[in-house]
Amino acid sequence: MAPKDLPVYLVRGDDPVLTGDAVRQLVTELVGDDDPAFAVEDLAGDDYELAAVVEAAQTPPFFGDRRVVVARSVGRFSAQDVAPLISYLADPLSTTALVLVGGGGQIARGLLDAVKKSGHVIDGGAPSGGKARQSWLTAQLKAAPVNLDANATALVAAHLGEDVGRLPSLLELLTAAHGEGAKIGEDDVVPFLGEAGGVAPWDLTDAIDRGDTAAALENLHRLLGSGRHPLVILASLHNHYTRILRLEGSGAADEKAAAEMLGITGSTFPARKALSQARRLGHDAMKRAIILLADADLALKGAIEWPDGLVLEVLVARLSRLGPRGAPPSKRTGTRSGSTPAGSRSRSRSPGGP
Numbered sequence: 001m002a003p004k005d006l007p008v009y010l011v012r013g014d015d016p017v018l019t020g021d022a023v024r025q026l027v028t029e030l031v032g033d034d035d036p037a038f039a040v041e042d043l044a045g046d047d048y049e050l051a052a053v054v055e056a057a058q059t060p061p062f063f064g065d066r067r068v069v070v071a072r073s074v075g076r077f078s079a080q081d082v083a084p085l086i087s088y089l090a091d092p093l094s095t096t097a098l099v100l101v102g103g104g105g106q107i108a109r110g111l112l113d114a115v116k117k118s119g120h121v122i123d124g125g126a127p128s129g130g131k132a133r134q135s136w137l138t139a140q141l142k143a144a145p146v147n148l149d150a151n152a153t154a155l156v157a158a159h160l161g162e163d164v165g166r167l168p169s170l171l172e173l174l175t176a177a178h179g180e181g182a183k184i185g186e187d188d189v190v191p192f193l194g195e196a197g198g199v200a201p202w203d204l205t206d207a208i209d210r211g212d213t214a215a216a217l218e219n220l221h222r223l224l225g226s227g228r229h230p231l232v233i234l235a236s237l238h239n240h241y242t243r244i245l246r247l248e249g250s251g252a253a254d255e256k257a258a259a260e261m262l263g264i265t266g267s268t269f270p271a272r273k274a275l276s277q278a279r280r281l282g283h284d285a286m287k288r289a290i291i292l293l294a295d296a297d298l299a300l301k302g303a304i305e306w307p308d309g310l311v312l313e314v315l316v317a318r319l320s321r322l323g324p325r326g327a328p329p330s331k332r333t334g335t336r337s338g339s340t341p342a343g344s345r346s347r348s349r350s351p352g353g354p
Contacts, residue, residue: 006097007096007119008089009099011100011124012107016103018101030074038064039064042068043069053085058088062097066096071098074107075102082108086110089114089115100115146178146182163226173192204219209273213316213320220233220313230308230309233312234296237319248278258272262274281323289322296314
C-alpha cells in the first residue's frame with residue numbers, strides 16, 4: 001500500500017489490465033470518504049496537454065481536503081513536453097495528489113527522477129521472471145476474497161501463463177459464484193478458466209530440452225494462440241540452439257566459464273541450462289537440430305505448401321526427440337498431440353526429411 005500523503009504517484013506496468021487495477025486501488029485509497037465525482041479529475045486520451053495537468057494540479061479542492069488528478073499515458077510526452085510538470089513537482093500543491101499513469105511510450109527520464117524525489121513509483125504489472133511471477137501470483141491469490149487450494153492455485157497459474165491480467169476478473173467471477181471466503185478447489189475453477197493464456201518462449205524451449213513432446217506442442221500452440229508470429233518463434237528456437245552450439249565441444253568446465261563464453265552477465269542460470277543441454281545432445285544431435293531449423297526457416301518462407309503452424313509442430317516434435325531416450329518426462333499433460341491437423345495435406349516432403 002502506498003503512502004497517502006505524497007504529492008505525486010507514478011503507476012507503471014506492461015499489462016494494461018493490471019495497471020488499470022493498480023490505478024483504481026490507489027485512487028480509491030487517496031479519495032477515502034470523499035465523493036469521487038468532486039474529488040477526482042481524470043485526464044485521458046491523446047488530446048490533453050500537460051499544461052492542463054499542471055493547471056488541474058494547481059487548483060485547490062472545492063469539496064473535501066484533497067483533490068486527486070489522474071493523468072494517463074504520460075509516456076507519450078517528450079522530455080521537452082514534461083518540463084512544466086517537472087517544474088510543478090519542485091513545489092507541488094499540498095492539497096493535490098497527482099497520479100501519473102504509464103503508457104504511450106517510454107516515460108521521460110527527467111519526469112521519472114522528479115517523481116522518485118517527490119513521490120512514489122508503483123509497479124502495477126506482474127514480474128517477468130518465473131519464480132518472481134509465481135511469488136506475485138501467490139500473493140495476489142492470498143489477498144483474494146476467495147481461498148484457492150494448492151491444486152486450484154497450480155491450475156490457475158499454468159492456465160493463465162503470461163496472461164496474468166485475466167486474474168482479477170477470474171477472481172471476481174469466482175467470488176460472485178461462490179461468495180466471499182469460499183474455499184475453491186480445482187473442480188470449482190475449471191468452468192471459469194476460458195481459453196489458455198500465452199506462455200513465455202522459454203516454456204517452449206524447456207519442454208523441448210527435457211524431451212517432453214506433448215508439453216512442447218502445447219506451449220507452441222499457446223504461443224501461436226497468443227499472437228506470436230511463427231518467424232518470431234523460430235527465431236527464439238534458433239537463438240536457443242545457437243547458444244547451445246557455441247558450448248558444444250567448447251571445453252567449458254562449468255556454468256561460470258559458459259556464461260563468459262556466451263557473454264552472459266548477471267545470473268549464470270541460462271548458461272547452466274545451455275551447457276547441460278550441450279552435454280546431453282552431443283555433436284550429431286546438434287548438427288541435426290541446426291538442419292531442422294534451417295529447413296523450417298525455408299518452409300516458413302514458402303519452400304513447401306504447408307501451413308505455418310504445421311511446419312512449427314513438425315519442427316518442435318522432432319527437436320524434442322533429439323536427445324537420448326529415457327529423459328525424464330514432464331508431469332504436465334498436453335492438450336494436443338503432435339498429429340497433423342485435419343485438412344493439412346501436401347505432396348511436398350516434410351521439412352527436415354522423414
